[in-house]
Amino acid sequence: MRTFEAWRAYMASSRADALFILGDLFEVWVGDDIAHAPGFAADCVAVLHATAHRLPVFIMHGNRDFLMADGPDAQLRRGVAR
Numbered sequence: 001m002r003t004f005e006a007w008r009a010y011m012a013s014s015r016a017d018a019l020f021i022l023g024d025l026f027e028v029w030v031g032d033d034i035a036h037a038p039g040f041a042a043d044c045v046a047v048l049h050a051t052a053h054r055l056p057v058f059i060m061h062g063n064r065d066f067l068m069a070d071g072p073d074a075q076l077r078r079g080v081a082r
Contacts (some may be wrong), residue, residue, distance in 0.1 A: 004040075011048075011051045
């Protein structure tokens with residue numbers, strides 16, 4: 001959880017002009033049930049949505065990001081990527 005909190009803090013305070021996620025945001029298989037459960041994925045979406053209010057966020061779908069098509073991250077691709 002410390003890593004996630006560090007990432008959240010960095011995203012909230014980064015002085016970057018834009019955020020580019022070039023695929024494979026996560027390099028771990030957590031199972032397809034994560035798409036239907038609240039928790040980590042929803043927290044990640046919330047961080048990225050908050051970031052998108054401050055700066056442009058661009059996302060390129062990677063081969064390990066298959067849940068982005070159907071899961072909670074689908075809202076991220078529709079509402080954040082510009």
